Amino acid sequence: MTTNTQTTIQNPIEAGYETSKFALGVVMTMGALAGIWGIACLTSAMINLGPLSVVQGYVTAVMG
Numbered sequence: 001m002t003t004n005t006q007t008t009i010q011n012p013i014e015a016g017y018e019t020s021k022f023a024l025g026v027v028m029t030m031g032a033l034a035g036i037w038g039i040a041c042l043t044s045a046m047i048n049l050g051p052l053s054v055v056q057g058y059v060t061a062v063m064g
Contacts, residue, residue: 045054 042054
């Protein structure tokens with residue numbers, strides 16, 4: 001006579017690691033979006049005002 005047995009294996013989930021991994025992904029995505037937005041704004045200023053005017057405005061902003 002044979003008996004069927006069922007074995008259950010549990011894999012513990014490391015919630016802290018998974019949460020950190022997700023949070024890091026969110027922060028990296030938001031940083032990338034901010035960088036893309038900055039490049040788009042700088043490109044728009046270069047097209048509308050010209051590179052010399054943009055550099056002059058930057059120097060004025062830094063020097064006061």
